[in-house]
Amino acid sequence: MHSTRGLxxxxxxDNSAVRGGFARLLRSAALEVRAYESMESFLDQIDQAxxxxxxxDVTMPDLAGPxxxxxxxxxxxxxxxxxxxxxxxxxxxxxxxxxxxRMFLRKPVDDQALLDAISWVTKxxxxx
Numbered sequence: 001m002h003s004t005r006g007l008x009x010x011x012x013x014d015n016s017a018v019r020g021g022f023a024r025l026l027r028s029a030a031l032e033v034r035a036y037e038s039m040e041s042f043l044d045q046i047d048q049a050x051x052x053x054x055x056x057d058v059t060m061p062d063l064a065g066p067x068x069x070x071x072x073x074x075x076x077x078x079x080x081x082x083x084x085x086x087x088x089x090x091x092x093x094x095x096x097x098x099x100x101x102r103m104f105l106r107k108p109v110d111d112q113a114l115l116d117a118i119s120w121v122t123k124x125x126x127x128x
Contacts, residue, residue, distance in 0.1 A: 007124055008052035010079065011035045012042050014060040018107075022055060025111050029126050031118070039071070046075050053121050055114070057107075058085040058095050072099050080121035084109055 009031050011022045019035045026033045032052075036042040039060060054077070072081075081101040085092050088106050096104045102121045105113055119126045 006032075006051060007122060008032045008034055008050045009118060010042060010052060010054045010056075012039060012054065012056040012060070013084075014038060014057065018057070022109075022114070025114065026118075029115055031126065043071060043075060046077060051079075053080045053082060053118060055082045055084060055118070058083050058092055059087065082114075082117050082121060084114075 009022075009026050011019055011026070011033060013019045013022070013035075014037055016037070019037065023033045023035050034045075036045075039056075042054075081099055082103045082105065083092075083096045083099070083101040084105045084107055086107040088104075093104070103117045105117060115126045118124075
């Protein structure tokens with residue numbers, strides 16, 4: 001496995017408490033974090049997105065249905081995606097499949113499970 005140096009985790013969640021909690025956890029594991037309150041704000045900066053991965057909530061006001069999926073596909077990001085959601089149903093799983101997410105975690109997300117997921121999708125050893 002590689003070093004976390006230069007690896008950025010892009011956290012996209014409209015809930016500031018969740019964004020802040022994920023950011024604190026990831027920084028404590030020596031990861032660089034960029035947090036976005038909306039898919040729009042992330043997509044506005046995707047051109048400058050350094051290597052890493054995306055951790056994104058599936059239930060956000062600007063991330064609904066086919067339009068969001070099309071926008072993610074249109075930017076052709078090679079960043080692996082981890083989807084988190086408080087819901088675990090057919091529509092969430094359809095979204096996970098449609099965006100090509102590598103992992104799905106149900107909220108509340110266990111800290112170690114999130115770190116393990118990031119390690120798995122980035123092939124970088126992440127230690128708490």
